[in-house]
Amino acid sequence: MQGRRFRITRGFMSNDRDIAYAAFFCGYGVWAFFRGFARLRRERLIENIPTSTVRGLAMGLVELIGQAEEARLFKAPLTDAECVYYRYTVERYQSSGRSSHWVTVAKGDSGCSPFWLKDATGKIMVFPQGAEVMMPIDYQFETGLFASMPETLSAFMRNHALGCTGTLRFKEWRIEPEEMVYVLGTARNTSNPAEDHKNKLLQRLEALKDNPRQMAEVDSNKDGTVSIEEWDKAVNRVEQALIEEELKSGIENNGVNVIIDRGDAGEVFILSDEDQTQITKSLSWQAFFGVFGGAALSLAMLAYLLFRFGVWNRF
Amino acid sequence: MVTVVAAALAFLVIGGFLYFVTIYNGLIAASRNIEKSWANIDVLLKQRHDEIPKLVKVCEGYMKYERETLEKITAARTACIQAKTVGESSQAEGSLAQSLRTLFAVAENYPDLKANQNFSQLQQRVSYLESQIADRRELYNDTINNYNIRINEIPDMFVAHMLNLQPKEMFKIAEDDKKDADINFEFPK
Numbered sequence: 001m002q003g004r005r006f007r008i009t010r011g012f013m014s015n016d017r018d019i020a021y022a023a024f025f026c027g028y029g030v031w032a033f034f035r036g037f038a039r040l041r042r043e044r045l046i047e048n049i050p051t052s053t054v055r056g057l058a059m060g061l062v063e064l065i066g067q068a069e070e071a072r073l074f075k076a077p078l079t080d081a082e083c084v085y086y087r088y089t090v091e092r093y094q095s096s097g098r099s100s101h102w103v104t105v106a107k108g109d110s111g112c113s114p115f116w117l118k119d120a121t122g123k124i125m126v127f128p129q130g131a132e133v134m135m136p137i138d139y140q141f142e143t144g145l146f147a148s149m150p151e152t153l154s155a156f157m158r159n160h161a162l163g164c165t166g167t168l169r170f171k172e173w174r175i176e177p178e179e180m181v182y183v184l185g186t187a188r189n190t191s192n193p194a195e196d197h198k199n200k201l202l203q204r205l206e207a208l209k210d211n212p213r214q215m216a217e218v219d220s221n222k223d224g225t226v227s228i229e230e231w232d233k234a235v236n237r238v239e240q241a242l243i244e245e246e247l248k249s250g251i252e253n254n255g256v257n258v259i260i261d262r263g264d265a266g267e268v269f270i271l272s273d274e275d276q277t278q279i280t281k282s283l284s285w286q287a288f289f290g291v292f293g294g295a296a297l298s299l300a301m302l303a304y305l306l307f308r309f310g311v312w313n314r315f
Numbered sequence: 316m317v318t319v320v321a322a323a324l325a326f327l328v329i330g331g332f333l334y335f336v337t338i339y340n341g342l343i344a345a346s347r348n349i350e351k352s353w354a355n356i357d358v359l360l361k362q363r364h365d366e367i368p369k370l371v372k373v374c375e376g377y378m379k380y381e382r383e384t385l386e387k388i389t390a391a392r393t394a395c396i397q398a399k400t401v402g403e404s405s406q407a408e409g410s411l412a413q414s415l416r417t418l419f420a421v422a423e424n425y426p427d428l429k430a431n432q433n434f435s436q437l438q439q440r441v442s443y444l445e446s447q448i449a450d451r452r453e454l455y456n457d458t459i460n461n462y463n464i465r466i467n468e469i470p471d472m473f474v475a476h477m478l479n480l481q482p483k484e485m486f487k488i489a490e491d492d493k494k495d496a497d498i499n500f501e502f503p504k
Binding site for chain 2: 060302
């Protein structure tokens, strides 16, 4: 019996790399299809859960809307704007051979530092670490021929020992004091203050270790290594700041230690400065494009692969 | 060609199945949220019941001539604990809330009682609990409303019909509880 023979037809790339791209995007389309349904489930979850008040909230998954109030005020790293939460990325446009793309050269956020969420009935502390942040970009800047870098960005690049060569793109997301915030997270009672304190301290020390700029500040004698004494001083400073926050939190909460965070089981945790309608609309579009766009992309790439292998009419 | 058509059909079937599962799970979650929010009201009602005996004990020493008011509160609390159905529970809770409002209004006439720190703390605690209960009742009604809208929207209504899901009633205040509190001052003869 004669075996089948695949005749690879000529594609638009001379070295057949288009086959790899087509296979990749076919798989990407399948992923986007299933992710679209995940976005749909997320949208329906948000729609199903009614908004609670701070005073009336029950332990467990809860949805709150209120104003952000600082427990600790930050200066956003790219814009120097005052905020209670920030996240940023810095990307560089890199070309290698025939391909070019954006590469992230720096990113960060305000870590596990909490902020207050206040509504008409009271306020509660929100620990944003691990949250899915669904916010529009508050600041974006791209360097180019006619755009010179603002001083805040130049200072940022210098402080992080990053070169200013090439085309750079800066993005910043932030929550400012008094800004309306949407939170869908887990309300829980921190009934074991000692255990909670220890966990928070460990989280902050891990965040410190992961931040090269802050570690450089810990190295007070600038010899390139952090000695035991320097590390002990850093731990004391972090713990002191944590204790001050906890004391303030205890007083503000009338001694009741209820917080909003991701929860132990890795439950849904969403943070946004948009209102619920905008969030669900955005998720709805993501679901639509994911499901239909993903399916269409997959089918189109499958058809292309069949054509490239010359078996379009056979299978 | 046939492969592409088969893949398109596969997407359609899997997509249809996933969409059905998403709607089904959403309706089940909405239904369970109602039970959860009702149970969360009960948690606060229980806390309120636990505070009542302490409140009555503090008041007894000062409000010797308000026996009827204090007895009403004790009776209302007992009725709440013994209530078996949702209707009985709602009525009993309403009576209890009414009795508490009367007690706090009458307490205004007893400056020594008002100055008592225990009474003051208990009054604040019970008032705060009343506010929390009100918030959770509103949340319960919001949950019911979301559910009722959901089971009447297209395409959820088809799955809701399949599951035989019926609209649920919101929490309503009894007519008697909407009236102003009847305050009787019993002055010593």
